Amino acid sequence: MAQQEDVFKKIVSHAKEYGFVFPSSEIYDGLSAVYDYGQNGVELKNNIKRYWWDSMTLLHENIVGIDSAIFMHPTIWKASGHVDAFNDPLIDNRDSKKRYRADVLIEDHIAKIDEKIDKEIAKAAKRFGDSFDEAQFRATNGRVLELQAKRDELHQRFSDAMNANDLEGLRQIIVDQEIVCPISGTKNWTEVRQFNLMFKTEMGSTADGSMTVYLRPETAQGIFVNYLNVQKTGRMRIPFGIAQIGKAFRNEIVARQFIFRMREFEQMEMQFFVRPGEELKWFSQWKEWRLKWHKALGLGDEKYRYHDHEKLAHYANAATDIEFQMPFGFKEVEGIHSRTNFDLSQHEKFSGKKIQYFDPELNESYTPYVIETSIGVDRMFLSVLCSSYEEEKLENGETRVVLHLPAPLAPVKCAVLPLVRKDGLPEKAREIVDELKFDFATHYEEKDAIGKRYRRQDAIGTPFCITVDHQTLEDNTVTLRERDSMKQTRVPVDQLHALIHDRVSLASLLRKLR
Ligand code: GAP
Numbered sequence: 062m063a064q065q066e067d068v069f070k071k072i073v074s075h076a077k078e079y080g081f082v083f084p085s086s087e088i089y090d091g092l093s094a095v096y097d098y099g100q101n102g103v104e105l106k107n108n109i110k111r112y113w114w115d116s117m118t119l120l121h122e123n124i125v126g127i128d129s130a131i132f133m134h135p136t137i138w139k140a141s142g143h144v145d146a147f148n149d150p151l152i153d154n155r156d157s158k159k160r161y162r163a164d165v166l167i168e169d170h171i172a173k174i175d176e177k178i179d180k181e182i183a184k185a186a187k188r189f190g191d192s193f194d195e196a197q198f199r200a201t202n203g204r205v206l207e208l209q210a211k212r213d214e215l216h217q218r219f220s221d222a223m224n225a226n227d228l229e230g231l232r233q234i235i236v237d238q239e240i241v242c243p244i245s246g247t248k249n250w251t252e253v254r255q256f257n258l259m260f261k262t263e264m265g266s267t268a269d270g271s272m273t274v275y276l277r278p279e280t281a282q283g284i285f286v287n288y289l290n291v292q293k294t295g296r297m298r299i300p301f302g303i304a305q306i307g308k309a310f311r312n313e314i315v316a317r318q319f320i321f322r323m324r325e326f327e328q329m330e331m332q333f334f335v336r337p338g339e340e341l342k343w344f345s346q347w348k349e350w351r352l353k354w355h356k357a358l359g360l361g362d363e364k365y366r367y368h369d370h371e372k373l374a375h376y377a378n379a380a381t382d383i384e385f386q387m388p389f390g391f392k393e394v395e396g397i398h399s400r401t402n403f404d405l406s407q408h409e410k411f412s413g414k415k416i417q418y419f420d421p422e423l424n425e426s427y428t429p430y431v432i433e434t435s436i437g438v439d440r441m442f443l444s445v446l447c448s449s450y451e452e453e454k455l456e457n458g459e460t461r462v463v464l465h466l467p468a469p470l471a472p473v474k475c476a477v478l479p480l481v482r483k484d485g486l487p488e489k490a491r492e493i494v495d496e497l498k499f500d501f502a503t504h505y506e507e508k509d510a511i512g513k514r515y516r517r518q519d520a521i522g523t524p525f526c527i528t529v530d531h532q533t534l535e536d537n538t539v540t541l542r543e544r545d546s547m548k549q550t551r552v553p554v555d556q557l558h559a560l561i562h563d564r565v566s567l568a569s570l571l572r573k574l575r
Contacts, residue, residue, distance in 0.1 A: 094316025
């Protein structure tokens with residue numbers, strides 16, 4: 062675990078050193094849980110967004126996109142339930158004056174018990190070698206059974222308190238388990254209070270006063286309130302979907318793990334409107350399609366798992382997360398929710414407008430049911446970055462840091478490098494750049510020895526380096542170096558476009574989704 066934490070720290074500093082992610086307002090000492098994307102980060106992020114957008118709007122003829130405003134009428138958030146119920150339970154430590162999410166303190170405590178169990182198992186596995194039977198050990202070892210019973214009891218108590226919104230119950234768990242503040246080390250806790258996560262601001266400055274508006278905490282409501290507009294103007298027939306990518310804001314109490322939990326982040330959400338009664342069929346279908354989308358990137362099938370929700374929001378009748386194995390454990394990257402007709406019905410009620418669909422096949426009107434797929438761009442970015450980072454030991458004893466980014470997502474697709482800065486090689490290299498740059502993000506680099514330039518491109522995940530040497534001037538061939546294998550092949554300049562396109566095009570990725 063400690064080793065994984067070290068790797069994560071290295072990934073965070075690599076992201077900064079190579080222009081992927083910078084802390085926001087850094088010259089003013091930063092702003093907590095807010096980050097900026099640098100010159101390479103923005104390209105990677107845009108490529109992730111394009112992959113998602115095209116997979117939705119190009120591959121499904123019944124899905125269209127929108128781009129709604131961040132500011133919306135404040136009653137929307139009353140209707141959606143966010144004003145009354147978008148809360149986290151918070152607790153303060155009186156000595157350190159630090160604020161925590163009570164549920165996170167308890168979850169971390171449960172995770173520590175899990176770690177103890179894992180350690181017992183790892184010790185036994187080492188002792189027994191090949192003959193080790195983990196299932197049998199879990200079922201019979203006294204220490205493991207004792208820890209597991211303690212964990213299960215605690216988990217049950219925790220989920221009961223969360224389900225019942227029992228703030229005093231949560232506090233009592235923290236007291237009974239003697240959970241201490243990680244900063245002060247004391248148990249001097251305040252009461253647990255509800256904290257609404259929406260940011261508020263004022264709009265307008267009329268004599269009658271201004272209106273309180275919210276920065277949207279999810280993009281989904283912008284889709285719901287445009288349902289009628291899109292359905293009517295696009296003559297959409299159910300089932301159909303509306304997709305949107307955009308910023309969302311949450312005043313997270315505890316923001317941690319780099320860009321995993323931010324206060325300003327980006328979501329890619331799609332609401333799929335279906336006939337009542339068909340929602341669970343579509344829920345399973347979207348679960349399958351979304352996992353396929355993730356796996357097509359080739360980051361490793363074993364790094365994904367579903368986590369079905371035990372506790373459902375009052376408006377949902379099924380929900381699951383797609384979790385990804387980050388260096389700090391399996392974590393939610395995407396949520397797939399069957400939201401019934403809750404949101405549209407609420408907007409119908411609060412706006413007084415009829416939001417119904419006349420189904421010509423059934424010859425009846427109804428409020429559509431909704432399947433939502435909701436993925437965080439930044440979390441997706443983090444999962445791609447973490448699984449691509451490698452400190453590779455080379456045969457000559459050196460180490461190279463390489464990002465094995467899926468080629469269609471890489472910020473730079475190819476770098477053209479003249480071997481030396483003379484003899485007409487830079488001019489020839491520039492000629493090649495001028496051909497390739499219309500289709501691929503292409504870098505030109507002439508500074509430093511060729512090996513150093515290769516390493517710099519490896520560190521930002523560039524799939525191909527094209528080296529121009531003296532032979533190029535004679536026979537119009539170059540060496541094409543592949544990032545992962547470091548294999549170099551001699552190829553004619555006029556074949557470069559096809560060779561690169563084959564590997565880096567988004568279409569090659571989208572075709573895997575067929
Ligand atoms: N419309 C449904 C919705 O917003 P959610 O589970 O609260 O559901 C969806 O959020 C996704 O948004 C999450 O799976 C995660 O990827 C991303 N997300 C949520 N809060 C985030 C935060 N504070 N920082 C970064 N990403 C976040």
